[in-house]
Structures are given as structure tokens and as C-alpha cells.
Amino acid sequence: MSFSPHFSSGSSPFDRDLATLSNYLEVVTRHIKIDWEINWDAKTFGGYAELTLESRVEELQEVRLDSSYLDVKGVEVDGKAVEYSLDSRLEVMGEALRVKLPKSLNKGESITIKITYSTTPQCTAVGWLEPAQTKSGKHPYLYSQAQAIHARSMLPCQDTPAVKASYEAKVRSGRGLEVLLSGQRKGIKELAERGEGWREFAYEQPVGIPSYLIAIAAGELTHKPFENLQGRNWSTGCWTEPLNMDKAFWEFHKDTANFVKTAEDLTSSYKFGVYDILFLPESFPYGGMENSCLTFATPTIIAGDRSQVDVVAHEISHSWFGNGIGCASWSHFWLNEGWTTYLERLIMRETHGELERQLSYTVGRRGLVGDLERLNPRFQKLVIEYKEHEDPDEGYSQVPYEKGANFLLYLERTLGGLENFIPYMKDYVRTFEGTSITTDQWREHLFHYFKQHQDAEELTRRLGKVDWDEWLHGSGPDLCVDIQYDDTLSKACYDLAAKWDKARDGDVSSFTKDDIKDFSSTQTVVFLDKLETYDTLPPKVVAALDKLYGLGSTGNAEIGLRFFEVALKSGPEYAESAAGEIPYLTFSSLEVRPDVGMTSALNEQKPELAKETFLKHANFYHPIARKMIAKDLGVKVE
Ligand code: BES
Numbered sequence: 001m002s003f004s005p006h007f008s009s010g011s012s013p014f015d016r017d018l019a020t021l022s023n024y025l026e027v028v029t030r031h032i033k034i035d036w037e038i039n040w041d042a043k044t045f046g047g048y049a050e051l052t053l054e055s056r057v058e059e060l061q062e063v064r065l066d067s068s069y070l071d072v073k074g075v076e077v078d079g080k081a082v083e084y085s086l087d088s089r090l091e092v093m094g095e096a097l098r099v100k101l102p103k104s105l106n107k108g109e110s111i112t113i114k115i116t117y118s119t120t121p122q123c124t125a126v127g128w129l130e131p132a133q134t135k136s137g138k139h140p141y142l143y144s145q146a147q148a149i150h151a152r153s154m155l156p157c158q159d160t161p162a163v164k165a166s167y168e169a170k171v172r173s174g175r176g177l178e179v180l181l182s183g184q185r186k187g188i189k190e191l192a193e194r195g196e197g198w199r200e201f202a203y204e205q206p207v208g209i210p211s212y213l214i215a216i217a218a219g220e221l222t223h224k225p226f227e228n229l230q231g232r233n234w235s236t237g238c239w240t241e242p243l244n245m246d247k248a249f250w251e252f253h254k255d256t257a258n259f260v261k262t263a264e265d266l267t268s269s270y271k272f273g274v275y276d277i278l279f280l281p282e283s284f285p286y287g288g289m290e291n292s293c294l295t296f297a298t299p300t301i302i303a304g305d306r307s308q309v310d311v312v313a314h315e316i317s318h319s320w321f322g323n324g325i326g327c328a329s330w331s332h333f334w335l336n337e338g339w340t341t342y343l344e345r346l347i348m349r350e351t352h353g354e355l356e357r358q359l360s361y362t363v364g365r366r367g368l369v370g371d372l373e374r375l376n377p378r379f380q381k382l383v384i385e386y387k388e389h390e391d392p393d394e395g396y397s398q399v400p401y402e403k404g405a406n407f408l409l410y411l412e413r414t415l416g417g418l419e420n421f422i423p424y425m426k427d428y429v430r431t432f433e434g435t436s437i438t439t440d441q442w443r444e445h446l447f448h449y450f451k452q453h454q455d456a457e458e459l460t461r462r463l464g465k466v467d468w469d470e471w472l473h474g475s476g477p478d479l480c481v482d483i484q485y486d487d488t489l490s491k492a493c494y495d496l497a498a499k500w501d502k503a504r505d506g507d508v509s510s511f512t513k514d515d516i517k518d519f520s521s522t523q524t525v526v527f528l529d530k531l532e533t534y535d536t537l538p539p540k541v542v543a544a545l546d547k548l549y550g551l552g553s554t555g556n557a558e559i560g561l562r563f564f565e566v567a568l569k570s571g572p573e574y575a576e577s578a579a580g581e582i583p584y585l586t587f588s589s590l591e592v593r594p595d596v597g598m599t600s601a602l603n604e605q606k607p608e609l610a611k612e613t614f615l616k617h618a619n620f621y622h623p624i625a626r627k628m629i630a631k632d633l634g635v636k637v638e
């Protein structure tokens with residue numbers, strides 16, 4: 001079908017990325033060459049980044065790049081030293097690095113800019129762990145998290161999802177430690193002249209990616225390939241600290257390659273060659289992060305029962321939505337997360353069936369409504385109207401995920417079900433893969449596609465009746481359309497929760513541990529979510545619940561978090577044990593925020609204990625999480 005995607009230079013003010021200080025509408029990065037050396041003692045890395053940029057305008061005089069807390073030592077343009085300056089720091093945005101071009105550049109012409117620099121200890125992207133914070137306790141560890149706008153604290157770049165560049169990197173480390181990057185490994189060189197344990201790792205990312213997917217990790221790490229499928233031109237496997245390998249491998253080796261294949265069947269071929277998962281130490285601030293070729297994941301999803309594999313289905317789905325089709329600014333972030341969540345659930349449907357997909361929407365809806373209750377109306381919208389220089393992390397919530405996925409489910413139902421929607425999704429991917437788009441471009445293509453459909457007249461009429469404005473720009477306590485999910489799997493959970501609610505003042509002897517014996521872990525989550533909507537339970541009922549179902553000692557974080565939330569609301573009895581679980585349970589920043597879930601319940605019940613627990617673990621947290629929690633608890637760190 002003929003549909004020509006065009007670059008959006010901003011038909012609405014929010015199409016322009018307001019969270020970058022770079023002049024990316026005038027000039028774009030095509031390729032980045034990185035050369036770093038890790039300084040484990042100073043907790044920095046440095047070397048250079050050489051950007052190849054192409055002008056989009058005539059007579060370009062200056063290139064402005066994002067940088068944050070970098071120690072810039074020199075700048076060269078096409079091999080010659082030039083003058084540069086760093087603007088004074090803007091909160092969150094960092095310091096714009098201005099490079100005056102020795103000779104102006106016309107549209108279509110390219111130059112290279114090489115910046116020699118080093119990161120500093122204030123770098124917000126990288127977490128540095130002491131040996132004691134790793135499994136073996138023997139070696140230090142580092143890992144980065146660049147999304148949304150932390151790449152600029154690792155290298156000067158155009159730190160916006162609107163720009164995609166390929167990259168290559170050489171990184172040196174001593175101490176015999178392994179270095180991983182978000183690309184394909186090309187080789188390792190022993191650096192005998194530097195002394196024992198020094199090696200250089202070469203990586204390449206030939207596919208153009210946004211800056212937020214540039215990632216590094218280093219430490220004592222080993223790799224094991226998963227069972228791969230015949231006839232595919234990609235491989236899957238996992239990286240972990242040696243002591244975690246057996247459990248991690250067992251948990252994910254069966255599903256990973258199948259998930260990639262299922263996603264391919266639903267969209268297009270996998271373009272990144274390698275799909276590896278790196279399991280990080282507990283302090284990793286998210287459940288998962290879709291760094292290209294190398295998903296970063298919290299070890300908490302190694303639950304021992306394969307119950308958290310949906311996180312991997314989610315990160316794999318980003319290979320098409322986010323890493324494939326990108327968002328042109330953080331206002332359109334829902335195109336990444338909403339579409340990814342939608343595809344994640346289609347993948348899970350292949351393995352567990354449609355009813356399980358419906359159950360995931362049920363769980364997600366509860367999270368959405370919870371978030372809508374606490375969020376500023378500005379962040380309740382699917383398309384977020386950020387202010388100039390506002391931190392996109394502020395708009396991080398369930399809204400882009402769940403409102404987004406529900407909007408797509410609603411469109412799927414409106415447009416004749418999966419039979420019509422899957423071919424449409426494939427066409428969407430084919431049309432925009434490799435580009436960054438706005439919500440308007442997505443919608444334009446949707447209309448265009450269904451105009452060509454054999455039932456065009458009826459389907460276009462239905463599309464015309466969708467309340468676009470309300471879905472995209474509306475706020476409020478719930479979805480703007482009453483969307484129902486099949487309750488076959490949730491009904492038993494609701495019934496059991498209602499029974500506990502009724503037993504609150506009396507006898508709990510009719511409950512047995514077999515009540516939840518046939519529940520999947522998702523059903524246990526639905527049960528606890530429902531219980532949480534009732535009035536606070538008396539402590540003795542919570543104790544009975546724990547005793548019968550063993551919820552306070554579960555290895556499953558999704559269940560543990562919810563149980564402790566219910567328990568903490570009922571009284572201080574569980575405060576100490578909840579505090580003890582914090583580093584292991586509160587893995588994702590959605591959960592570490594004290595205004596959310598378990599931590600919030602602890603903060604209300606015992607604020608001193610919440611603060612004390614946080615301070616005890618403060619150094620263990622990633623800088624992003626540390627800053628966020630400290631702000632919310634009203635404590636100062638460093
Ligand atoms: N890309 C996100 C994580 C993210 C978003 C980091 C915005 C920084 C800014 C990742 O794909 C994600 O959605 N992770 C989820 C898990 C997922 C299964 C819903 C998380 O960590 O909670």
C-alpha cells in the first residue's frame with residue numbers, strides 16, 4: 001500500500017521534543033563512535049564520542065548537543081580542534097554543549113564532531129555497586145539506565161527519541177571484568193601492555209537507535225545461550241552473575257526464543273540479530289528495560305515458577321514498538337508503551353489463550369485506576385502536554401501503558417477483531433519501522449489503511465465515531481469508554497475476596513490453603529487487588545490470610561508487594577517484615593515511589609521506619625530511584 005511517512009517537524013507544539021537542548025530539527029546524528037575506559041576507582045568512564053551529523057538546513061552555523069555533568073576536555077570538527085562552550089546548567093536538562101562550525105554546512109552535508117570527555121560522579125545514568133552489593137561479593141559492578149533523558153550524562157548527544165543513529169563502541173576495563181553494551185559483540189582484545197585483567201570489548205549497533213537505548217553494564221558476568229529455533233537469523237541467551245545463572249536460565253530458556261518468533265509472526269522479522277537478557281542486581285530501578293540487543297531486567301522476575309515471563313514478552317515487544325517505531329517526543333510515549341503492552345498480551349495469548357489475555361487487562365485496569373486517582377490531570381492524558389524543559393520521568397505512570405493498550409483493544413474490537421487488526425498492525429510496522437512518529441501520524445495511517453479495506457465503508461464509519469479527543473487528550477478517573485473483559489478467570493478471585501471481606505468480624509475457619517491451589521499467580525494478584533478495594537481488614541484476618549496462603553513469604557514480587565500493602569493498611573504488625581523485604585520487592589520505580597503501593601502504606605503506618613529503611617539502602621538504589629524516593633519522603637541524601 002502506498003503511504004508515505006513524513007518527518008514531523010511539529011504540527012502540534014508537543015511534536016517537538018521539549019526535553020532536549022539540542023538543535024535536532026536542524027541537524028541529525030547518523031552514527032556515533034564511542035571509545036571509553038572504565039575507571040573503577042573514580043567511578044567514571046571517559047574517552048571520546050565522535051558523532052557523524054547531517055544538516056537538514058542550509059547554512060548551519062552551530063551544533064548544540066545535550067550533556068549533563070560531563071567533564072568536556074576538547075572538541076574537534078572533522079579532525080581539527082574547534083572552540084566550544086557549555087551553557088550554564090538547567091535543572092534536569094543539563095548543560096547544552098555549543099560547537100561553532102568552522103565553516104557553515106548546507107542541507108545534506110555531513111561532518112564529524114569528536115568530543116573528548118569523561119563522565120563525573122554526578123552522572124545520573126549509571127549505578128556503581130560495591131562488591132558487597134553483588135552475589136559473589138568479590139567485584140564491583142556498574143550498569144546504566146538512560147531512558148528517558150539520562151544518556152546525556154554518559155555522552156554528549158542529541159538526547160531525543162526523534163533522532164536515531166547507529167553506533168560502534170570500544171570499551172576497556174581492568175580487573176578481568178566483563179563489559180556489555182546494547183549492540184552486537186564484535187571481539188575482545190587482551191591488553192597485555194596494560195597489565196593483567198585488562199581487556200577491550202568491541203561492539204556494534206548497525207540499526208539506528210535513539211540515544212536512550214545506549215546502555216552499558218560491567219562486572220563479573222557470564223553468558224549462556226537459550227534454546228534457539230531452527231532457521232532463524234537471530235540468537236537468544238542470558239547474562240548473569242555466575243551464581244544466578246542456573247535459576248535465570250531455567251526460568252527463561254523455554255519461552256524467550258518462542259516469544260521472539262511469535263512477535264515476528266505478528267509483526268515483522270526481528271532486526272537486531274541478538275536478543276539477550278541481562279539480569280541485574282536488585283537495585284535496578286525497573287522491572288525491565290528494552291536496551292537494543294540486550295534487555296536489562298531485575299532479578300526479581302526470576303520467581304522460580306516462570307510466572308513473570310510476561311516482562312520478557314513486554315521487552316521483546318519493544319523491538320517493534322519503541323525500538324522499531326519510535327516516538328517523536330516524550331508526549332507520544334504511549335506509542336511505545338501502549339503498543340508494546342498490546343503486543344505483549346498478544347504474545348501471551350499464543351501461549352496461554354485469550355482468557356489469560358483478558359485477565360491481564362483486568363489486572364492492568366486496576367493499576368490504571370489506582371494511578372489515575374493520584375495523578376495530576378495533566379498526566380492522566382494519553383498524549384502528555386509537557387512544559388518546556390520538564391522532566392519526562394514526571395509523566396511516568398500506568399497511563400501510557402494501560403490507557404494505551406485499552407485504546408488499541410477498543411480499536412481492535414471496533415474494527416472487526418484480531419482478524420482485521422493483526423494485518424493492520426503489520427502494515428503499521430512495515431510503514432514506520434526505523435522512524436520516529438507522532439500520534440497524528442499513527443492515526444493518519446490507521447485511517448488510510450482501513451480506507452483500503454474490503455469493508456472500508458463500514459469500518460471508516462466506525463472509526464469516525466471514535467471519540468479521538470477524549471481518548472487522546474481527555475483526563476478523568478477511568479477510561480472514557482466502558483470496556484469489559486471476560487471474567488471467566490477473575491470471577492473465582494473476586495468471589496474469594498468477597499468471602500474474606502464478609503469473614504472480617506468472625507470466623508475464618510472455613511478457609512483452607514487449597515482455596516488458591518488452582519490459582520495462577522496472576523489470579524492471586526487479582527484476588528489481592530480486589531481485597532485491597534474493601535475496607536481495611538482487621539490484623540487477625542490478615543494474619544490468617546498469611547498463615548493459610550503463605551503470602552508474606554512468597555518469592556513472587558507481584559504477590560508480595562500486594563500482600564504487604566493490604567497488611568500495612570491493617571496495622572503496624574507487618575511493618576518490620578515489609579521493611580525487610582524492601583530491597584527485594586520494590587524493584588520498579590512504579591513501586592518504589594512512596595506514594596504508591598506498599599512503600600506508601602509503610603510510610604503512612606511508620607514514617608520513621610520508612611525513612612530509616614530508605615537511608616539504609618540509599619547507596620544501593622540507582623540514582624534515578626534514589627532521587628525520586630528522597631524527594632517524596634522528604635529526606636536529603638548526599
Ligand atoms: N521502557 C520501560 C521502562 C522505562 C520507561 C524506563 C520510561 C524509563 C522511562 C520498560 O519497557 C517497561 O515498561 N518496564 C516495566 C515492565 C513492564 C513489564 C511493564 C517496568 O519496569 O515496570
Ligand code: ZN
Pocket residue numbers: 314318336337340
Ligand atoms: Zn515498556
